[in-house]
Amino acid sequence: xxxxxxxxxxxxxxxxxxxxxxxxxxxxxxxxxxxxxxxxxxxxxxxxxxxxxxxxxxxxxxxxxxxxxxxxxxxxxxxxxxxxxxxxxxxxxxxxxxxxxxxxxxxxxxxxxxxxxxxxxxxxxxxxxxxxxxxxxxxxxxxxxxxxxxxxxxxxxxxxxxxxxxxxxxxxxxxxxxxxxxxxxxxxxxxxxxxxxxxxxxxxxxxxxxxxxxxxxxxxxxxxxxxxxxxxxxxxxxxxxxxxxxxxxxxxxxxxxxxxxxxxxxxxxxxxxxxxxxxxxxxxxxxxxxxxxxxxxxxxxxxxx
Amino acid sequence: xxxxxxxxxxxxxxxxxxxxxxxxxxxxxxxxxxxxxxxxxxxxxxxxxxxxxxxxxxxxxxxxxxxxxxxxxxxxxxxxxxxxxxxxxxxxxxxxxxxxxxxxxxxxxxxxxxxxxxxxxxxxxxxxxxxxxxxxxxxxxxxxxxxxxxxxxxxxxxxxxxxxxxxxxxxxxxxxxxxxxxxxxxxxxxxxxxxxxxxxxxxxxxxxxxxxxxxxxxxxxxxxxxxxxxxxxxxxxxxxxxxxxxxxxxxxxxxxxxxxxxxxxxxxxxxxxxxxxxxxxxxxxxxxxxxxxxxxxxxxxxxxx
Numbered sequence: 001x002x003x004x005x006x007x008x009x010x011x012x013x014x015x016x017x018x019x020x021x022x023x024x025x026x027x028x029x030x031x032x033x034x035x036x037x038x039x040x041x042x043x044x045x046x047x048x049x050x051x052x053x054x055x056x057x058x059x060x061x062x063x064x065x066x067x068x069x070x071x072x073x074x075x076x077x078x079x080x081x082x083x084x085x086x087x088x089x090x091x092x093x094x095x096x097x098x099x100x101x102x103x104x105x106x107x108x109x110x111x112x113x114x115x116x117x118x119x120x121x122x123x124x125x126x127x128x129x130x131x132x133x134x135x136x137x138x139x140x141x142x143x144x145x146x147x148x149x150x151x152x153x154x155x156x157x158x159x160x161x162x163x164x165x166x167x168x169x170x171x172x173x174x175x176x177x178x179x180x181x182x183x184x185x186x187x188x189x190x191x192x193x194x195x196x197x198x199x200x201x202x203x204x205x206x207x208x209x210x211x212x213x214x215x216x217x218x219x220x221x222x223x224x225x226x227x228x229x230x231x232x233x234x235x236x237x238x239x240x241x242x243x244x245x246x247x248x249x250x251x252x253x254x255x256x257x258x259x260x261x262x263x264x265x266x267x268x269x270x271x272x273x274x275x276x277x278x279x280x281x282x283x284x285x286x287x288x289x290x291x292x293x294x295x296x297x298x299x300x301x302x303x304x305x
Numbered sequence: 306x307x308x309x310x311x312x313x314x315x316x317x318x319x320x321x322x323x324x325x326x327x328x329x330x331x332x333x334x335x336x337x338x339x340x341x342x343x344x345x346x347x348x349x350x351x352x353x354x355x356x357x358x359x360x361x362x363x364x365x366x367x368x369x370x371x372x373x374x375x376x377x378x379x380x381x382x383x384x385x386x387x388x389x390x391x392x393x394x395x396x397x398x399x400x401x402x403x404x405x406x407x408x409x410x411x412x413x414x415x416x417x418x419x420x421x422x423x424x425x426x427x428x429x430x431x432x433x434x435x436x437x438x439x440x441x442x443x444x445x446x447x448x449x450x451x452x453x454x455x456x457x458x459x460x461x462x463x464x465x466x467x468x469x470x471x472x473x474x475x476x477x478x479x480x481x482x483x484x485x486x487x488x489x490x491x492x493x494x495x496x497x498x499x500x501x502x503x504x505x506x507x508x509x510x511x512x513x514x515x516x517x518x519x520x521x522x523x524x525x526x527x528x529x530x531x532x533x534x535x536x537x538x539x540x541x542x543x544x545x546x547x548x549x550x551x552x553x554x555x556x557x558x559x560x561x562x563x564x565x566x567x568x569x570x571x572x573x574x575x576x577x578x579x580x581x582x583x584x585x586x587x588x589x590x591x592x593x594x595x596x597x598x599x600x601x602x603x604x605x606x607x608x609x610x
Contacts, residue, residue, distance in 0.1 A: 103524040104479050146453050148598040174409050174504045183588040198527070199479045199601055200504050203585065203594045219408040219531035222503070226524035280508065283488040289508045293453040296504055 025144040028275045030288055035276040041269055042300055049267035051158070052304055053215070053260045055249035057081065059088065060258070061109070061217075062244045068217030069249075069258060070177055073159050075138050076170050077129040077211035080179050084190035084211065087122035088246050092191070097240030098224055102232025104198030107221045108180055110191065112240050119191065126189040128181075129209045131167040138168060141265045143274065145291050149202040153294040155265035159213055160294055162205060170210035173200045173295035177212040197222040200295040215260060215301045263300040273300070330449040333580045335593055340581040346574055347605055354572035356463070357609055358520070358565045360555035362386065364393065365563070366414070366522075367549045373522030374554075374563060375482055378464050380443050381475050382434040382516040385484050389495035389516065392427035393551050397496070402545030403529055407537025409503030412526045413485055415496065417545050424496065431494040433486075434514045436472040445473060446570045448579065450596050454507040458599040460570035464518055465599055467510060475515035478505045478600035482517040502527040505600040520565060520606045568605040578605070 036044075057072040074081040087093060097112030111117060118124070132138060140161060142154040150162035153171065160173040170176065177195045181188030188209055195214050214221065224241045227234040234240055249257055263270050278292040341349075362377040379386040392398060402417030416422060423429070437443060445466060447459040455467035458476065465478040475481060482500045486493030493514055500519050519526065529546045532539040539545055554562055568575050583597040 101528075103527055146451060148451050148453065148596050149594065185591060198503065199598075201601060202598065203582075203590070203601065205594075207590055207592055222408055223406075223528055223530055225528055277508075285508070285512055286490060287512055289454065289510075291453050293504075293507065296506060296508065 025142050027144050027278070027290065028271075030279040030281075030290065031275060034282045035280050035288075036272065037276070037282075038273055038298070038300060041273040041276060042263070042302070045263065045267070045269035047305065049264050049269045050261040050302075050305075051264050053249075053262065055252075055257065056085075058249035058260075059084070059212070059246050060249055060252060061246045063217075063220055063241065066217055066220050067258060068220055068243075069215050069260065070212045071158070071215050071262070072212040073157070073170060073210070075136075075157065076132060076159070077179075077209050079126050080129055080188070080190050080209050080211045083122050083126060084193070084246075085248050087119055087190060088248050089251065090120045090122060091245075092117065092119055092122060093243075093246035095242065095244065096246065097237070097242045098221075098234075099192075099227075099240055100194075100231065100233045101197070101224045101226050101241075103226045105196070105201060105232065106194040107197050107224060108192060108194035109243070110180075110193075112237065112242075114237060122190070124189050124191055125187050126209075128185045128188070129211075130185075130206045131169040134163055134166055134168050136168060139266060140168060141270075143292070143294055143297065145278070145293065147294060149205065155270075155297075155299065158262050158265050158299050159210075160297075162294070167206070169206050171200075171294060172196055172202050172204040172208075172210065174198075175214040175218050176210055177214060178204070179209045179211060181208060195221055202295075215262065216258065259304040260301055261304045265299060270299070330447050332449050332583070332595065333576070335584040335586075335595065336581060339587050340585050340593075341577065342581070342587075343578055343603070343605060346578040346581060347568070347607070350568065350572070350574035352610065354569050354574045355566040355607075355610070356569050358554075358567065360557075360562065361390075361553065363554035363565075364389070364517070364551050365554055365557060366551045368522075368525055368546065371522055371525050372563060373525055373548075374520050374565065375517045376463070376520050376567070377517040378462070378475060378515070380441075380462065381437060381464070382484075382514050384431050385434055385493070385495050385514050385516045388427050388431060389498070389551075390553050392424055392495060393553050394556065395425045395427060396550075397422065397424055397427060398548075398551035400547065400549065401551065402542070402547045403526075403539075404497075404532075404545055405499075405536065405538045406502070406529045406531050406546075408531045410501070410506060410537065411499040412502050412529060413497060413499040414548070415485075415498075417542065417547075419542060427495070429494050429496055430492050431514075433490045433493070434516075435490075435511045436474040439468055439471055439473050441473060443473060444571060446575075448597070448599055448602070450583070450598065452599060454510065460575075460602075460604065463567050463570050463604045464515075465602075467599070472511070474511050476505075476599060477501055477507050477509040477513075477515065479503075480519040480523050481515055482519060483509070484514045484516055486513060500526055507600075520567065521563065564609040565606055566609045570604060575604070
């Protein structure tokens, strides 16, 4: 058996080696026998273990080949979320475009008009919303597995998150959505947005404002041709991948909405799901690993039942 | 300042907490001032810090929109590498196709003929080559940063690798190439190959045979339309993304070759590169992180100078 039980502790700066954070949690034991599939966990879940997406905090970005849906995180980036909604409501994003696709990094989109139309009720720039105080009233459902970048990782209302003794923040996992900025940390605002399409670049954590997560349509955003300009920008507007608009779901007639619900990350079924993946064992995966990385966890999303 | 100096140690099972592996290495200190860019490190590197790719262990897969180049890892998967080369040389892959693209997971390719042409000098199935003994004569250039999945991670001749007290193996980072198999661990062989196109699924480590790495053309393999069948398989052969052949570079006339070299992962310049990314600090990245994940390291590859 190649099951590595004796995982070494992470390496730390000499001065802090072997300090245990007070919140240390144990990794749950392996389930017996073959692990459940996500479909099996979902099928056995209770209605109250799901949370309906709030149309006021959901965005639709409609491409010719399908709808991308983004759940916003007003608890972590209230000003950016409010601004993106204001921009949407003033028509800022009408006939917008994906302007940048850098392989193994980000897909980024903007108004893409030339010349750019300035915001009216929205603004171009906001102060950064990189972190919250650790004491902020946001949930934090701990994932006890070791992480390269942060002392603690987990989920906050379904969003990938991390924290240390002082701060809590959203983590740049696959599909998370952030606000592009210039060199000035306070130069973002939501007029340009990006999502992660490769190995999660967690070094961006606490350096850009994360304001949401793609809950449908990553297969669209991740498959656009990579830009051949610097940093993956398309060289010409003709290459932009056009979307019709970015709309707040609440502003869309009910008949045109996509009503989704997401599994609550504080639910027993989610814990079962994570542990079933952590210790995955089935006809194909014969060697349970016993660890899972934050960014390898997929939070289930489905059409509202 | 949001620089988190006091990273906690990784969480470990209670019984093994704070055991230090004998090979523990310290994370190098932050460079002073702004960090070098990869281009700057490459420009300052010495010729002997690069290794020319061996045409006998390099594959070309030519698509209508460009060439994918794979470096093979015969030290880790000698039988699979020999078999893929035998399959190539008997024409097994002529007019092949990408048959599966599962978002945030893998792009997979095969012969894609219907009916399938059986191998002649190559074979369908080989015994698994998941791991080597830790004592195997393969280099291991340690990356001292904490990892979720393995006690030690690093690079072996430029390939992402990991090890524990008993074994050493190649790690499923973005761009690594493995041999698809059925449920039987000894049912792969190289007639179907895959590469990682999303968050690295390290739980596959030691469960599939990894035999190489894409060193050019990930922007092609990662941008194909996602398959809409189960597990991302294309539903119809008409959707297959066709390549003309998979050729061993040594079998291609020299004038048609793409001669590449890769930075040696045992070189001083590579250590400088990694540490510059670990502590990245420049006009945009103002908060040095002090950690890097194995799969976030890009090993430089360039046209041979």
